[in-house]
Amino acid sequence: MEGISAVLPGLAASATGDPSDGFPGGQFIGNMLASVGFDPSLLVKISVTITIIASMFGFLSNAWEGITQMSRFFSENFISSATIRSTDEAYVYLMRFLYSHNISTDSRLFGVTCRRNQLNPNYREHVRWNGQEGETDTDGEGFSIVEDSLGPKLKYNAAPGFSHFFYKHRLFLMQRKLKDDYYGFEEPDVDLTLFTIGRSPAALRSLLEEARAEYLRDRQSNTLIHTIVASYPPNWSVGHPRPPRSLDSVIIKKHDKDRLLKDMREYLAPNTVNWYHKHGLPYRRGYLFYGLPGAGKTSLTMALAYELNLPIYCLSLASTMMSDDNLLGLFARLPKRCIVLMEDIDSAGIDKRPGAGTRLYTALTSQDDEDDDEDAEEDIKKREERKKLQAFKQESTVTLSGLLNAIDGISSHEGRILIMTTNYRQLLDEALIRPGRVDMEIKFDFADIEVLEGVFKGVYADPDDLPDFIRGKEKMTEEEQLKKFHEKLDKLAQEFASRVPSGKFSPAQVQGYLLGHKSDPEEAMDCLDDWLKSKLQEIDLLEEAEKKAKERLDRAMERKVKELQKKKKERLKQERKEREEEEEEERQKKEEEEKEEDLRKGLVRRGTS
Numbered sequence: 350m351e352g353i354s355a356v357l358p359g360l361a362a363s364a365t366g367d368p369s370d371g372f373p374g375g376q377f378i379g380n381m382l383a384s385v386g387f388d389p390s391l392l393v394k395i396s397v398t399i400t401i402i403a404s405m406f407g408f409l410s411n412a413w414e415g416i417t418q419m420s421r422f423f424s425e426n427f428i429s430s431a432t433i434r435s436t437d438e439a440y441v442y443l444m445r446f447l448y449s450h451n452i453s454t455d456s457r458l459f460g461v462t463c464r465r466n467q468l469n470p471n472y473r474e475h476v477r478w479n480g481q482e483g484e485t486d487t488d489g490e491g492f493s494i495v496e497d498s499l500g501p502k503l504k505y506n507a508a509p510g511f512s513h514f515f516y517k518h519r520l521f522l523m524q525r526k527l528k529d530d531y532y533g534f535e536e537p538d539v540d541l542t543l544f545t546i547g548r549s550p551a552a553l554r555s556l557l558e559e560a561r562a563e564y565l566r567d568r569q570s571n572t573l574i575h576t577i578v579a580s581y582p583p584n585w586s587v588g589h590p591r592p593p594r595s596l597d598s599v600i601i602k603k604h605d606k607d608r609l610l611k612d613m614r615e616y617l618a619p620n621t622v623n624w625y626h627k628h629g630l631p632y633r634r635g636y637l638f639y640g641l642p643g644a645g646k647t648s649l650t651m652a653l654a655y656e657l658n659l660p661i662y663c664l665s666l667a668s669t670m671m672s673d674d675n676l677l678g679l680f681a682r683l684p685k686r687c688i689v690l691m692e693d694i695d696s697a698g699i700d701k702r703p704g705a706g707t708r709l710y711t712a713l714t715s716q717d718d719e720d721d722d723e724d725a726e727e728d729i730k731k732r733e734e735r736k737k738l739q740a741f742k743q744e745s746t747v748t749l750s751g752l753l754n755a756i757d758g759i760s761s762h763e764g765r766i767l768i769m770t771t772n773y774r775q776l777l778d779e780a781l782i783r784p785g786r787v788d789m790e791i792k793f794d795f796a797d798i799e800v801l802e803g804v805f806k807g808v809y810a811d812p813d814d815l816p817d818f819i820r821g822k823e824k825m826t827e828e829e830q831l832k833k834f835h836e837k838l839d840k841l842a843q844e845f846a847s848r849v850p851s852g853k854f855s856p857a858q859v860q861g862y863l864l865g866h867k868s869d870p871e872e873a874m875d876c877l878d879d880w881l882k883s884k885l886q887e888i889d890l891l892e893e894a895e896k897k898a899k900e901r902l903d904r905a906m907e908r909k910v911k912e913l914q915k916k917k918k919e920r921l922k923q924e925r926k927e928r929e930e931e932e933e934e935e936r937q938k939k940e941e942e943e944k945e946e947d948l949r950k951g952l953v954r955r956g957t958s
C-alpha cells in the first residue's frame with residue numbers, strides 16, 4: 350500500500366478509507382471503483398508497465414535512428430547505385446545483358462503470368478532473363494514461344510523487391526519498385542535500382558556500358574520496330590527486334606529499287622544535312638508506296654530499314670489513341686535518324702475542315718453535295734469509293750491540318766524518312782502528297798514476268814531446304830552442286846513465270862501458292878495448272894462482279910450528275926428570271942423618273958411663260 354500511496358495518494362487514501370489523506374474526491378472515486386469490483390492498485394501496475402514500455406520504445410527508436418544513420422553513412426560512402434525506369438531503353442539493355450550472360454538470380458520473389466504480352470518487350474526481357482530454360486523454340490522474333498501443347502505456358506518474372514546477382518566476381522543488388530501508375534497500363538512500369546559495394550560508380554557504369562554496347566551491336570543484326578504504347582500521352586515503345594529482311598528478297602522493278610535506294614542513301618549521307626540547311630530547306634524526305642495489297646509495300650520498308658540500318662517507327666492514324674496533339678508529340682519524340690512508317694494512310698479519312706476533328710469519311714461522304722457541280726463527276730466518284738470503304742474504317746481524331754503540321758510544320762522533326770503506304774492513292778488529299786511532303790512515289794502492281802521469276806527464286810533460294818532437288822549430286826563437288834542447283838532453279842523460275850499470266854496475281858498470292866509446296870519446286874510446277882485454273886475462275890467471277898458494281902456505280906453517277914446538272918440549270922434559269930425581273934423593275938423605275946422629270950420641266954416652263 351505504501352507504493353500505491355506514493356503514486357496515487359488520493360486513491361490510496363480512499364482505498365484505505367482515510368479521508369484526511371489523498372486528493373479531494375479521491376475517496377469518492379475510490380468508493381466508486383471498489384463498488385464495481387475494480388482494484389485501484391491495478392491502475393498503478395498499468396502505469397508502471399506503460400512507463401517501462403515507453404522508455405524501451407524510446408531506447409529502440411534512438412537505436413533505430415542510429416542504425417539508419419549508420420546505414421545512410423554506409424550507403425553514401427561505400428555503395429554506389431544507378432536507377433533506371435523500365436520505360437527507358439537502358440532498362441532493356443540491362444535485362445538483355447543479364448539474360449544473354451546467363452547471370453541468374455536466386456530471387457524467391459517472382460511474379461507469374463500466362464499472358465503473352467505482345468506490346469511489351471521490357472517484360473519479355475524479364476521473362477527470358479528469369480530463366481525460361483529449355484525453351485529453345487522461337488517465335489520468329491528470336492523470342493521463346495510461350496505456348497506448349499496444353500496452352501499458354503506460365504512465365505516467371507522478377508517481382509518487385511530485392512534480388513541479387515554476381516558479375517565479374519562482384520555482388521550487385523537489384524531493387525525493382527512498381528510505379529503507382531503501373532496498373533493503368535500494359536507496361537509494368539518500374540524503377541530499377543542497381544547497387545554495388547564501393548564508393549566509385551565505375552563498376553556500375555562499366556556493366557551498363559557493356560550492356561548498351563552489346564544491345565546496340567545486336568540490334569544491328571535485327572530491325573527494330575517501335576509501335577505506340579497506350580500511355581498518356583501515347584509514347585513510342587522501346588522496340589521489338591524483327592529478323593532482318595534483305596532487299597534482294599523483295600521483288601520490285603529493278604529501276605524502282607535502284608532509284609529509291611540511291612535517293613535514300615544520298616539523303617542519309619553525312620553532308621546532306623548541311624546542304625539542306627545551306628539552301629534553307631528542312632532536312633526531311635517523304636515517300637509514298639501505293640498500289641495493290643500484298644505487293645510488297647511493308648516488306649520493302651522492312652528491307653530498306655535493314656539495308657540502311659534504321660529503326661522503324663510505326664504510326665496508325667486510324668488508332669483511336671491518335672489526335673492532332675498526340676501525333677505532334679510522337680513526331681517530336683522521334684530519334685534523329687529513323688523511318689516513320691504510316692501504313693494505310695487513306696484509312697485516316699482525314700477531315701479537311703479545320704477544328705472539326707475527324708469523323709472518318711462521314712464528313713467527306715455527306716458534305717457539299719450541291720456546291721461542287723464543277724467537278725461533280727470526279728467528286729462523286731471519290732465519295733462513292735469512300736462510302737464503300739467506310740464500313741471497314743475506324744475513327745481517329747486527326748485532322749488534315751494536324752497531320753500536315755506533324756509532317757512538316759515549323760516545329761516538326763528533322764532527319765527522318767517518312768514512308769506512307771496506301772492501297773488507294775486516289776483517295777488522298779493532294780496537299781498530303783504534294784512534292785516536299787512526298788518526294789518520290791513507288792507504284793506496286795500485279796506481278797509481271799520479272800516479279801514472278803523473282804518470287805519463285807526467293808521461295809526456293811536455300812539449297813539446304815531442298816536436299817533432293819538435284820540428282821546424282823554425290824559425284825559432284827560442293828561448288829558444282831551449287832552451280833547445278835542454281836541452273837536448275839533459274840530454268841524452273843523462267844518456266845514458272847512464262848506459265849503464270851502476267852498482271853493477274855499479286856506477289857503475295859503467288860508466294861502463297863509456292864509456300865504450299867515449299868519443299869518441292871517441281872511439285873509446284875506440276876500442280877500449277879490446277880491452281881491457275883481455279884484462281885483464274887475466281888478472278889473472272891470477281892472481275893464480273895466488279896464490272897457489274899462499276900456499271901451500277903456509273904449509272905448512279907450518271908443519275909447524280911444529271912440531277913446536279915438539272916439543279917444547276919434550274920438555278921441558272923431562276924437566276925436569269927430574277928435578273929430579268931430586276932432589270933424590268935429598274936426600267937420601269939427609270940421610265941417613271943423620266944416622266945416625273947418631264948412633268949416637272951413642263952410645269953416650270955408654264956410657270957415662267
Ligand SMILES: Nc1ncnc2c1ncn2[C@@H]1O[C@H](COP(=O)(O)OP(=O)(O)OP(=O)(O)O)[C@@H](O)[C@H]1O
Binds near residue numbers: 646807857
Ligand atoms: N514484291 C514482293 N517481293 C517479295 N515478296 C512479296 C512481294 N510482295 C508481297 N510479298 C510477300 O507477300 C506478303 C505480304 O507483303 P506486304 O505485307 O509487304 O504487302 P503490302 O503491299 O504491304 O500489303 P498491304 O497493302 O495489304 O499492307 C509478305 O509475306 C511478302 O513477303
